[in-house]
Amino acid sequence: MTTNTPAVDVQTTQPKAPRENYLNCTTSFKSWALTLDHKRIGLMYLIGTSLAFLAGGVFALLVRLHLWEPEGMLFSNPTYNQIFTLHGAFMVFLFVIPAIPGSLGNIVMPLMVGAKDVALPKLNLLSFYLWVIGAVMAVAAIVMGGFDTGWTFYAPYSLYTDQAVVTIGLAIFVLGFSSIFTGLNFIVTVHKLRAPGMTWFRMPLFVWAIYATAILQVLATPVLGITVLLVAFERLYNVGIFDPRLGGDPVLFEHFFWFYSHPAVYIMVLPAFGIISELVTVHSRKPLFGYKLIAFSSIAIAIISFLVWGHHMFTSGQSTYAMFAFSFLTFFVAIPTAIKEFSWVATVWKGSVALNSPMLYTLAFLIIFAIGGLTGVILGALNVDLHLHDTYFVVAHFHYVMMGSIALAFFAGLHHWWPKMFGIMYNEFQAKIACALIFIGFNATFLPQFVMGSRGMPRRYATYVPEYADYHKASTIGAMILGTGVALMVFYLVASLFIRKKAKQNQWGGVTLDWMCPTPPPHLNFDEEPQVVHEVYDYTTLDYETLQRDCD
Amino acid sequence: MSHDDHHGVMIPAPGPEFVAHEVAHHFSTPVQEFQAGKLGFWLFLATEILLFGGLFAAYFYFHEVFPETFRVGGQQLDWRLGALNTSVLLLSSWTMAMGVRSAQTSQKSKTMIYLVLTVLGALGFMVIKFIEYSAKNEHGLIVFSELFSGYDEVTGQVAWFKDYHGVMKDVAHGHMFFAIYLTMTAIHGLHVIIGAIAIIYVLYGTSKGRYHAGYYLPVDLAGLYWHLVDLIWIFLFPLLYLVP
Ligand SMILES: [Cu+2]
Numbered sequence: 001m002t003t004n005t006p007a008v009d010v011q012t013t014q015p016k017a018p019r020e021n022y023l024n025c026t027t028s029f030k031s032w033a034l035t036l037d038h039k040r041i042g043l044m045y046l047i048g049t050s051l052a053f054l055a056g057g058v059f060a061l062l063v064r065l066h067l068w069e070p071e072g073m074l075f076s077n078p079t080y081n082q083i084f085t086l087h088g089a090f091m092v093f094l095f096v097i098p099a100i101p102g103s104l105g106n107i108v109m110p111l112m113v114g115a116k117d118v119a120l121p122k123l124n125l126l127s128f129y130l131w132v133i134g135a136v137m138a139v140a141a142i143v144m145g146g147f148d149t150g151w152t153f154y155a156p157y158s159l160y161t162d163q164a165v166v167t168i169g170l171a172i173f174v175l176g177f178s179s180i181f182t183g184l185n186f187i188v189t190v191h192k193l194r195a196p197g198m199t200w201f202r203m204p205l206f207v208w209a210i211y212a213t214a215i216l217q218v219l220a221t222p223v224l225g226i227t228v229l230l231v232a233f234e235r236l237y238n239v240g241i242f243d244p245r246l247g248g249d250p251v252l253f254e255h256f257f258w259f260y261s262h263p264a265v266y267i268m269v270l271p272a273f274g275i276i277s278e279l280v281t282v283h284s285r286k287p288l289f290g291y292k293l294i295a296f297s298s299i300a301i302a303i304i305s306f307l308v309w310g311h312h313m314f315t316s317g318q319s320t321y322a323m324f325a326f327s328f329l330t331f332f333v334a335i336p337t338a339i340k341e342f343s344w345v346a347t348v349w350k351g352s353v354a355l356n357s358p359m360l361y362t363l364a365f366l367i368i369f370a371i372g373g374l375t376g377v378i379l380g381a382l383n384v385d386l387h388l389h390d391t392y393f394v395v396a397h398f399h400y401v402m403m404g405s406i407a408l409a410f411f412a413g414l415h416h417w418w419p420k421m422f423g424i425m426y427n428e429f430q431a432k433i434a435c436a437l438i439f440i441g442f443n444a445t446f447l448p449q450f451v452m453g454s455r456g457m458p459r460r461y462a463t464y465v466p467e468y469a470d471y472h473k474a475s476t477i478g479a480m481i482l483g484t485g486v487a488l489m490v491f492y493l494v495a496s497l498f499i500r501k502k503a504k505q506n507q508w509g510g511v512t513l514d515w516m517c518p519t520p521p522p523h524l525n526f527d528e529e530p531q532v533v534h535e536v537y538d539y540t541t542l543d544y545e546t547l548q549r550d551c552d
Numbered sequence: 553m554s555h556d557d558h559h560g561v562m563i564p565a566p567g568p569e570f571v572a573h574e575v576a577h578h579f580s581t582p583v584q585e586f587q588a589g590k591l592g593f594w595l596f597l598a599t600e601i602l603l604f605g606g607l608f609a610a611y612f613y614f615h616e617v618f619p620e621t622f623r624v625g626g627q628q629l630d631w632r633l634g635a636l637n638t639s640v641l642l643l644s645s646w647t648m649a650m651g652v653r654s655a656q657t658s659q660k661s662k663t664m665i666y667l668v669l670t671v672l673g674a675l676g677f678m679v680i681k682f683i684e685y686s687a688k689n690e691h692g693l694i695v696f697s698e699l700f701s702g703y704d705e706v707t708g709q710v711a712w713f714k715d716y717h718g719v720m721k722d723v724a725h726g727h728m729f730f731a732i733y734l735t736m737t738a739i740h741g742l743h744v745i746i747g748a749i750a751i752i753y754v755l756y757g758t759s760k761g762r763y764h765a766g767y768y769l770p771v772d773l774a775g776l777y778w779h780l781v782d783l784i785w786i787f788l789f790p791l792l793y794l795v796p
């Protein structure tokens with residue numbers, strides 16, 4: 001409260017001085033390092049996870065470059081194993097899982113429900129530092145000789161290889177608790193800190209998505225925690241649970257691992273769905289088609305996702321009946337997912353669509369996710385999967401979801417809320433070019449992988465027979481285009497921080513609470529506690545003056 | 553402001569020996585703050601149960617696969633010491649509950665006494681656990697000095713499992729029972745220690761007069777955690793010591 005009062009005085013006496021906001025209210029290093037402000041913690045997450053993404057991206061480019069030649073161009077086979085493992089582990093555990101909840105979720109979700117902060121700000125800061133500790137341990141594992149197990153750490157290989165598996169295992173345990181605490185915090189925030197009048201069905205869909213994600217984070221991640229811990233124990237004192245030499249069962253590891261890691265797919269993708277739900281309505285300036293359907297489909301996905309883990313193990317030795325059930329249940333996930341896709345398309349339909357760069361990223365998402373989702377149904381079919389298991393078809397499918405859908409949705413959200421976070425705009429023209437490059441490069445990278453996968457190219461191989469050379473070359477060229485697009489995006493986003501072109505108070509014309517508070521938001525978000533009286537996405541309430549007015 | 557009006561007890565107003573509590577800046581009311589803390593902690597307890605859930609799943613799976621190993625292995629544990637530890641934890645759960653109750657009713661010295669008793673319970677549990685571990689060490693069922701010495705490819709035995717008296721020689725993979733016993737009880741023991749530290753922390757806060765009818769959330773949460781530690785042991789005890 002006290003922090004806001006002087007700001008008003010300053011504004012009335014010296015009109016030119018910038019209004020006090022969360023970025024400039026305090027400036028010392030300590031005020032950032034020990035901040036309890038969800039927006040500052042979100043920004044630190046944004047920087048951290050973006051660095052992890054860039055590191056993971058460099059590993060990906062190295063993998064693609066290596067595969068330019070059938071015999072492999074850059075590395076020895078063991079080194080190649082380490083590089084693709086690093087790519088997977090960095091991308092999954094340091095970027096895709098924490099990125100959207102940690103950064104955009106942290107910054108935007110409390111604004112959207114009209115809260116002053118998340119419910120447990122100290123726990124929020126702890127989550128961030130656990131992420132940092134996990135990241136440092138992951139880097140330490142590289143320094144200690146690396147790890148070559150793939151991001152899945154399958155036993156028994158992960159028990160026998162002479163590499164830094166214990167360190168990276170404990171890193172993932174710590175990262176898991178970072179994720180659990182974030183989820184726990186968000187559940188409590190949504191339950192307890194909604195502004196007066198913010199009923200459950202007036203919550204923006206990004207909040208619903210973050211809420212469903214949080215449930216999964218809390219319920220699934222502990223199982224991963226105990227699993228990686230047991231792998232570490234196996235290596236430290238030969239528990240024997242996963243070690244077939246000692247009577248253990250490696251398939252049990254796979255059950256444990258996928259019991260977490262299938263829901264984890266939705267921990268990653270649900271926040272992306274949430275971003276897309278927001279963006280299609282704002283940039284089409286039209287209420288969302290099927291609001292309740294989308295909200296409930298998030299919860300349905302969260303529930304069903306706990307029942308399908310066996311579809312990763314069709315060739316691992318399960319009973320035929322179990323495989324039948326897992327395959328059948330997998331098709332069920334397609335229903336709520338398709339409901340979302342159709343609702344988004346129906347929202348754009350006859351809307352007043354503005355092709356701003358966030359909307360371009362959104363449209364790219366809609367196309368790519370349709371492909372990623374449908375190929376998932378193909379892989380869920382038991383008989384087809386037996387043929388496609390462990391081929392590049394699987395690699396292409398999950399990259400269409402992880403990179404093409406989730407990372408693109410993250411970019412879309414970043415472009416959408418960038419003016420909100422900083423009060424400045426990036427170069428729209430460059431943003432559109434980057435989006436086109438990323439879209440073209442992405443498809444050029446992974447479409448050939450569907451083809452070569454269906455023709456039998458196995459995943460994770462350091463070398464391959466020359467018949468696949470053309471596909472691999474096309475894929476590598478695509479990856480270069482994709483990399484260029486991402487590099488351009490990083491460039492203009494960073495440049496915008498120096499050029500400082502002022503954004504509008506309400507850059508895109510949103511009507512959710514995140515656009516009702518000042519831009520950039522003050523330390524306590526709202527000048528006075530918001531009262532919610534309108535239904536969500538009611539564009540008749542849009543104040544056009546805020547679209548014209550420069551932000552404070 | 554008290555959260556306990558509906559229990560119909562007389563709650564003395566916090567006197568001069570207590571520190572008034574200030575609601576954190578982002579909450580509107582103390583009730584909201586209290587409920588947020590409680591909900592968050594219950595969710596945390598759920599994750600703890602799921603963490604142990606993985607271990608219980610492993611236990612049940614290998615109990616199915618090697619029933620003889622688990623039968624004979626279970627006989628090597630002293631059920632009387634296990635039962636004694638169960639009573640110690642149950643008693644300490646009661647003293648903890650009484651401690652929370654005393655904090656809710658602003659009875660500072662009573663709270664202190666009950667919390668000290670609970671910490672003593674935790675200590676007692678760890679001492680008895682230590683006696684049990686030493687016995688296993690003596691019989692070569694868990695040789696702690698060789699815990700991290702690895703696996704012998706030739707004999708096919710793990711270094712820490714020597715079985716001096718050959719009690720497990722007739723069953724398959726005799727070390728498996730003790731591996732699971734050690735993992736489960738060690739992780740549980742770690743929780744006992746963390747719980748004791750949490751109680752000592754609120755004990756310190758109580759001595760400073762921070763907790764009273766108007767604000768006792770940390771005592772309440774430490775209590776919940778302690779009951780969870782107790783609850784997990786109530787499952788561990790029959791599974792490891794009694795199930796044939
Ligand atoms: Cu799956």
